[in-house]
Amino acid sequence: MEIVEQVLRGDVRAVARLLRDIDDQVPSTRSILKELYPYTGKAYVVGFTGPPGAGKSTLVDQITAYYRRIGKTVAIIAIDPTSPFSGGAILGDRIRMQRHFLDKDVFIRSVATRGHFGGLTKSTHDMITVFDAMGKDIIIVETVGVGQGEVEIADCAHTTIVVSVPGLGDDIQAIKAGIMEIGNIFVVNKADREGAKKTVQELRTILDMGRRFRMDIGEMDDWEPPIVETQAHKGIGIDELCDAIERHKAYLTAQKPEQFRKVMLKRTLHQFSETLRDELFKEMVRRIERRGDTLESIAERIFQKELDPYSVSRQLIKEEFISHEQ
Amino acid sequence: MANERKLRILVAKPGLDGHDRGARVIARALRDAGFEVIYTGCHQTPEQIVQTALQEDVDMIGLSILSGAHNYSFPRIMELLKENNAEDIVVVGGGIFPLEDIPKLKAIGIREIFTPGSKLDDIIKWVRENVKPRKAAA
Numbered sequence: 001m002e003i004v005e006q007v008l009r010g011d012v013r014a015v016a017r018l019l020r021d022i023d024d025q026v027p028s029t030r031s032i033l034k035e036l037y038p039y040t041g042k043a044y045v046v047g048f049t050g051p052p053g054a055g056k057s058t059l060v061d062q063i064t065a066y067y068r069r070i071g072k073t074v075a076i077i078a079i080d081p082t083s084p085f086s087g088g089a090i091l092g093d094r095i096r097m098q099r100h101f102l103d104k105d106v107f108i109r110s111v112a113t114r115g116h117f118g119g120l121t122k123s124t125h126d127m128i129t130v131f132d133a134m135g136k137d138i139i140i141v142e143t144v145g146v147g148q149g150e151v152e153i154a155d156c157a158h159t160t161i162v163v164s165v166p167g168l169g170d171d172i173q174a175i176k177a178g179i180m181e182i183g184n185i186f187v188v189n190k191a192d193r194e195g196a197k198k199t200v201q202e203l204r205t206i207l208d209m210g211r212r213f214r215m216d217i218g219e220m221d222d223w224e225p226p227i228v229e230t231q232a233h234k235g236i237g238i239d240e241l242c243d244a245i246e247r248h249k250a251y252l253t254a255q256k257p258e259q260f261r262k263v264m265l266k267r268t269l270h271q272f273s274e275t276l277r278d279e280l281f282k283e284m285v286r287r288i289e290r291r292g293d294t295l296e297s298i299a300e301r302i303f304q305k306e307l308d309p310y311s312v313s314r315q316l317i318k319e320e321f322i323s324h325e326q
Numbered sequence: 327m328a329n330e331r332k333l334r335i336l337v338a339k340p341g342l343d344g345h346d347r348g349a350r351v352i353a354r355a356l357r358d359a360g361f362e363v364i365y366t367g368c369h370q371t372p373e374q375i376v377q378t379a380l381q382e383d384v385d386m387i388g389l390s391i392l393s394g395a396h397n398y399s400f401p402r403i404m405e406l407l408k409e410n411n412a413e414d415i416v417v418v419g420g421g422i423f424p425l426e427d428i429p430k431l432k433a434i435g436i437r438e439i440f441t442p443g444s445k446l447d448d449i450i451k452w453v454r455e456n457v458k459p460r461k462a463a464a
Contacts (some may be wrong), residue, residue: 013412016383017460024331026462087332088357094378095367101374107381110364112332 004035010134012107018130019109023123033126036133041264043075043132045139046245047157049119049179052145054163055189057096058232059241060142064100066242067138073105075131079121079144082112089113093142107136119143119150122278125271128156146179154182155270158263159248161241163187164203166195180206183225185244191229191237203227223251223259287320331459333361336384338375339368340403343393352388352420355446356453372402379407379415386416386457396423396431404435416457420444 006014022029046063048056057078064074078093091110100106109127116122120143131139143153154160162183188199207225226244230237252260285295301307337353339346346368353363364382379387389400396419407413419431420440428439437456440449
C-alpha cells in the first residue's frame with residue numbers, strides 16, 4: 001500500500017491525513033494499521049496527566065526541548081475537550097509549543113475527546129501506532145485536563161507523569177483512588193506558589209501509604225515514584241524531571257525487563273480489548289440496521305418501558321451471535 | 327456516530343500584532359458551530375502557520391490580522407501552501423484591510439475577507455457553504 005510506504009518514510013502530509021481518518025473512524029484505516037503494526041514497538045511513550053491549568057502543555061514543551069537536545073525525534077498527541085453541546089472543540093495546547101513548529105523532527109497533533117472518557121481519545125492508541133511506525137523515538141501524550149478517575153493514560157504510556165499544583169483542595173483529595181495511583185513520577189508545578197511544600201508533603205505521605213498497601217497485597221515493584229518540583233514556564237526543575245524520566249525508563253528497560261514486559265503486555269491488552277469492543281459494537285449496529293432497526297428506535301422503546309436495556313442486549317447477542325453458531 | 331467527518335480549522339495570527347480578541351471570538355464561534363478549531367496564539371510566522379496546517383490536516387485556515395502586514399504575510403502563506411502541495415486548504419482573512427487590497431488578496435487565492443462588522447452567523451454560514459471536510463484518503 002502506498003500510504004504505508006509514505007508513513008514509514010515519514011511523509012508529514014500522509015501521516016497527518018491518516019491520523020484524521022483514524023480519528024474519524026474511517027473503516028479502511030484498519031487495514032493500514034494492520035500493515036503498520038509490525039513496524040511498531042520501538043518508540044518510548046511518555047504520558048502527562050493532571051487537572052486543567054496545571055501546566056501540562058508547558059511541561060510537554062520543555063521535555064520536548066530536552067529530547068531534541070539529545071537528538072531524539074518527538075511526536076506529541078495533545079488532547080483537549082469536545083463541547084458536549086455543539087460537538088466542536090478549541091484545541092489550544094499548541095500555544096505553549098510554538099518554538100517546535102518549524103522543527104522537522106517534532107510532529108504535534110491536537111485531538112479532541114469527542115465524547116470519550118478516560119482522559120484520552122478513542123484514537124490515541126492507533127495514533128501512537130502510526131507515530132511509532134513513522135520512526136519517532138519519543139511519543140508524548142498529553143491528556144485532557146483530568147480530575148480523579150481518568151486513568152487510561154497508564155495503559156498507554158511507559159512512563160506516566162501526574163502533574164499537580166499547590167492549592168487544589170484539602171488532604172482528602174489525595175487519598176481518593178484514581179490518578180494518584182497511576183503516576184510513575186509526580187510533578188508539583190508552579191512550585192513558587194504558596195502551599196507548594198505542603199502539597200509535596202501530602203503527596204509523599206499518600207505515596208508511602210500506597211506503597212505499604214501494595215506491599216501487603218504483594219503487588220509491589222521497587223520503583224519509588226519521585227516527586228519533582230517545577231516552575232515549567234521558567235524551566236526550573238526540568239532537568240530533574242528529565243532525569244526522573246530517564247531513571248524510570250532505565251528501571252523498566254534495563255534493570256527490570258520482567259516489569260517492562262508487564263507494562264508492554266498491559267498496553268497490548270488494552271489496545272486489543274478496545275479494538276475488540278469497538279469492532280463488536282460496530283458489527284452489532286450493522287446487524288441491528290440490517291434488521292431494519294436502529295439504536296435510537298430501540299432506545300425509544302426502552303424509554304417507553306416496552307423493553308429494558310438488560311434483556312434487549314442479551315436477546316440481541318443471543319440472536320445475532322450465539323444462535324447462528326448452533 | 328461512526329465515520330463522522332469533522333471540519334478542522336486553524337485560526338492563526340500572522341505577524342507582530344498581539345491583539346487576539348477577534349481571533350478568540352471567531353475560534354469560539356466556530357467551536358459552537360461544531361467545528362474543531364486549532365488555535366495557536368499570536369506572533370506566528372507564515373512558515374509556522376503552514377507547518378501547523380499540514381500536521382493538523384486542516385480544511386481551512388483563518389488568518390486574523392490587524393497590523394496591516396497582510397500584503398506580506400498572506401502571499402507568503404499561499405506560496406508555502408503551494409510548495410507543499412496543499413493548495414486545497416481554503417484560506418480566509420479577517421481583520422482590518424484597506425478596500426483596495428481586497429481584490430489583490432483574492433487574486434492570489436484568499437477565498438474571502440471578513441472586515442470589521444462581519445456577523446458571526448454570516449461567517450459560519452460562509453464556512454458551511456464553502457468548506458467541506460476532505461474526503462477520506464483510502
